[in-house]
Amino acid sequence: MPLSTPDLADLARAIREWGAQLGFADVRITDPDLSLHEAGLQAWLDAGSHGEMDYMAAHGMKRARPAELVPGTLRVISARMDYLPQGTAADWREREAARLRDPHAAVVSVYARGRDYHKVLRARLQQLADRIREHAGEFGYRVFTDSAPVMELPLAEKSGMGWRGKHTLLLNREAGSTFFIGEILVDIPLPVDEKTSGHCGQCSACIDVCPTQAILGPGRLDARRCISYLTIELKSAIPEEMRPLLGNRIYGCDDCQTVCPWNKFAQRAVIPDFDERNELGSASLLALFAWDEEEFNRRMEGSPIRRIGHERWLRNIAVALGNAAESAHGDAAIVAALEARRAHPSPLVREHVEWALARHRADGGTYGRTI
Template identity: 80%
Template sequence: MSTPSPDLHDLARTIKQWGAELGFADLRIADVDLAHAEAGLQAWLDAGCHGEMDYMASHGMKRARPAELVPGTVRAIVARMDYLPQTRDQDWRAQERLRQQDPGAAVVSVYARGRDYHKVLRNRLQQLAEKVKGAVGELGYRVFTDSAPVMELPLAEKAGLGWRGKHTLLLSREAGSTFFIGEILVDLPLPVDPPTGAHCGQCAACIEVCPTQAILGPGRLDARRCISYLTIELKGSIPEDLRPLIGNRIYGCDDCQLVCPWNKFAQRAMLPDFDERNGLGEAGMMALFGWEEEEFNRRMEGSPIRRIGHERWLRNLAVGLGNAAEGRRGDPEIVAALRARASHPSEMVREHVEWALQRHASP
């Protein structure tokens, strides 16, 4: 006996209710026509702004054509999940800026201090998709969370979850930018939600604050200069001219979010998954630099940080410890820690340690 077809408007309302029950702060529905985004994507790729992120180019315009990626797709269910840890108080942006000024502090991007968001969102979206399938009987679908060649932000923008800020992140009037997004591509013609307008106005704070000037202009990001790219995506050596600009940011960078006025509305996470682990909100670089590979893998189990591996972890920390010379030049403990890694098996680690030691040498 087949399942009776529900009214699609009623189903859309029910899907949003289910989403809220699963921990999503907002959920909207969009069609999947992203033709308007193709020219910008191609120009960005042609300019080489994706750096070593070959996966950005490998699927070509399929990234802007969800129906080619998953045949039969006509809608995207796009969900937002807030990640700001409950432990961050109202002055969290000021607290983060103070840590950037502490030469010994290890600054990890706020989103990466808890559990890997890929796993959390994918699991919840899969549960949601199964609920929808149970309601309609047959459903062609695929779940995504920053895990496939899909232009997620244009889909989220089209669905009305927010607008693309000048830093290229999605912004919401209700939640700033401290959230993850994920999608379910479906072959069900659900009613779509309207997009929202942009609300950045004349503000250019994110462009002006970027330490490496990676934001070339409104909506134009050169990933090759972005600290998040350099500390996470880049597999080889960090360009020497950019190392001093990284400061003590050892995994990711939140500067453009910290100055954004809309983040005074940032929402706390509804799930405990994004609570800070391993003291990453207060950790010092010296302690983290002392982790051997086994300890790194054990402590970072279930964390997005584990994906960069111990070698890049040490590379990033060596740069941070080298930059600590700005306030603690020649600090005996820092110099001793760096020298202890000077014969590391990795040529890349040795190179960055040598650079850091040179920073601590007497001028």
């Protein structure tokens, strides 16, 4: 029997309470209409800004039409989970910036230092769906966490969870942008939440700080230039002109987040899943470069990093070791580590190792500084 309007309002309130019990910092509800975003999505795809991420275009406009992806969808339940490790210091942004200035430091995005968020959020969203079923009976739904052609951020923005910053990430006045988002598409006509307004004002810090100028303007991102894309999504060789700009970032990039004033309000995770593993917040490039494939797979078990594989892991670190030539030109330990990988069976690894060695051998270490 269909639920009455009062029953639906009570169910919506209960869903938020259950979400909080499961570790979600916020749960909101919206309808699935994203028609206003279709033109922008098509223009972004037409410009090739998605690079090698063919899956972004594979489903056409279905990405902006959740009701086509999951027939019968009437509402989208968006859930936010904060990911800063529980013991993160108050000056974490300053500490992250300092590591970027250390040529021997291996910089991994904060979100990737713990458990794979796909697994964590998907499991807890499923638990939330189970509680809805226990309370309201059988219903149609599907759970997603960055795992299907769904425009998660526009849906979350429409639900009032925050607003899209100029770097395209979602911002929240109480939590900045250091959080994951997942959703449940449901066939229950729950009451919807109101969209909130934006609060970036005249600030352009994220645009100005981007090492590769991937943020072309407010809300305009060319993924092909983004360090997160280059170190995670790109399967082939990193373009030579981009390599010097990566610095010592070997998996993702947090620059647009660490510089954002709203992230002074970034919240700590309420679950231990995102606590740092394998000392990824303090590891050196040489220590991580020394891992063989077996050690990489063992240490990265349950980590989002494992999906790039050992080959791309070495590719990324080789670039960072090459960039260390800017301030540690000809460093004997770095050169020796690179020399040890020159005969690696992967042509991809060998190419980036040779590039890195060339930087350390170049007079003055100025090879490839600019594009």
